[in-house]
Amino acid sequence: MILVTGATGHVGSELVRLLAAAGEPVRAMTRWPAQARFPADAEAVYGDAADPESLAAAFAGVGGAFLMSAQAVGTAPEPTHDLALAAAAERAGVRRVVKLSTLDGGTGDDPIARWQRTAEAAVTDPARGFAWTLLRPGRFMSNALQWAGQLRTGDEVAIPFADRPAASIDPSDLAEIAALALTTGEHTDAVYELSGPQSLTPTEELAVLGEVLGRDLRVRPVSTDAARAGMSRYGFPPEVVDAIMRRTLDGDRGSEVLPTAEKVLGRPARTFARWARAHAAEFPRP
Numbered sequence: 001m002i003l004v005t006g007a008t009g010h011v012g013s014e015l016v017r018l019l020a021a022a023g024e025p026v027r028a029m030t031r032w033p034a035q036a037r038f039p040a041d042a043e044a045v046y047g048d049a050a051d052p053e054s055l056a057a058a059f060a061g062v063g064g065a066f067l068m069s070a071q072a073v074g075t076a077p078e079p080t081h082d083l084a085l086a087a088a089a090e091r092a093g094v095r096r097v098v099k100l101s102t103l104d105g106g107t108g109d110d111p112i113a114r115w116q117r118t119a120e121a122a123v124t125d126p127a128r129g130f131a132w133t134l135l136r137p138g139r140f141m142s143n144a145l146q147w148a149g150q151l152r153t154g155d156e157v158a159i160p161f162a163d164r165p166a167a168s169i170d171p172s173d174l175a176e177i178a179a180l181a182l183t184t185g186e187h188t189d190a191v192y193e194l195s196g197p198q199s200l201t202p203t204e205e206l207a208v209l210g211e212v213l214g215r216d217l218r219v220r221p222v223s224t225d226a227a228r229a230g231m232s233r234y235g236f237p238p239e240v241v242d243a244i245m246r247r248t249l250d251g252d253r254g255s256e257v258l259p260t261a262e263k264v265l266g267r268p269a270r271t272f273a274r275w276a277r278a279h280a281a282e283f284p285r286p
């Protein structure tokens with residue numbers, strides 16, 4: 001049995017679909033199992049990483065697990081959700097673990113790196129005995145879904161850092177890589193830094209989306225102060241906001257096209273245009 005956490009999310013939902021389609025016994029964890037729509041062959045299970053006791057039932061009898069956390073960096077003294085998930089996996093005797101981390105993971109020494117280092121170590125610690133794989137992707141193409149609300153009322157979208165390029169990745173490619181790591185045993189002890197196939201700015205991504213939707217979409221620039229205020233409203237403490245600003249504005253990390261996704265998948269990673277066509281129905285039409 002493979003347990004997928006974050007099973008209603010962009011990566012997890014696709015992973016559940018892939019595993020179920022391949023005939024793998026799969027259990028999909030969510031805090032809202034009654035509302036969730038999973039493939040008929042997948043078993044829905046309740047689990048909340050903020051409530052470690054709820055995880056024992058979710059992990060019972062599981063041989064492989066996909067672990068992700070939605071806990072925002074710095075909103076607790078340490079990544080308690082990652083720690084709870086890894087501890088539950090160990091207690092249940094899970095053998096194979098794929099963890100969704102983030103580009104550069106625990107490398108470096110800012111509050112984000114320190115948080116990710118603890119989160120990754122919870123899985124890679126040899127004492128846990130997992131056969132692990134770390135996925136470290138940069139920006140997700142699905143972040144463009146955040147524009148959908150603004151596109152309901154007009155053709156302008158306020159986007160911070162709209163001219164900073166990133167080689168964003170399709171979460172479906174991450175799901176496919178996770179499925180390979182969970183089912184083949186060929187990716188044990190691997191740390192995969194992952195990107196999509198093209199480096200595009202959000203302004204360029206918006207133009208591609210506009211073509212797909214048949215709309216002339218424009219960026220409304222967001223000042224640095226307004227971007228900082230938005231992050232604070234999201235719950236990030238000031239030192240994490242500073243770290244995000246430094247990571248976004250200094251250097252070009254995240255903009256390189258990395259070879260790993262294509263190597264692991266044996267085909268080119270999906271483009272933003274393909275993602276936009278696949279998700280067009282999630283955006284309002286004129």
Ligand SMILES: NC(=O)c1ccc[n+]([C@@H]2O[C@H](COP(=O)([O-])OP(=O)(O)OC[C@H]3O[C@@H](n4cnc5c(N)ncnc54)[C@H](OP(=O)(O)O)[C@@H]3O)[C@@H](O)[C@H]2O)c1
Pocket residue numbers: 005006007008009010011012029030031032047048049050068069070071100101102103137138139140142143171
């Ligand atoms: N977006 C990016 O650009 C980017 C880049 C690099 C890495 N990442 C990483 O990717 C992950 C996000 O993946 P995603 O986009 O697939 O997720 P997502 O679509 O944002 O969905 C979040 C998932 O987290 C689950 N969740 C929320 N709170 C939970 C809790 N207390 N206990 C258990 N599950 C909980 C939700 O499940 P329910 O609500 O159904 O319970 C949902 O399935 C994060 O770890 C992020 O750091 C993202």
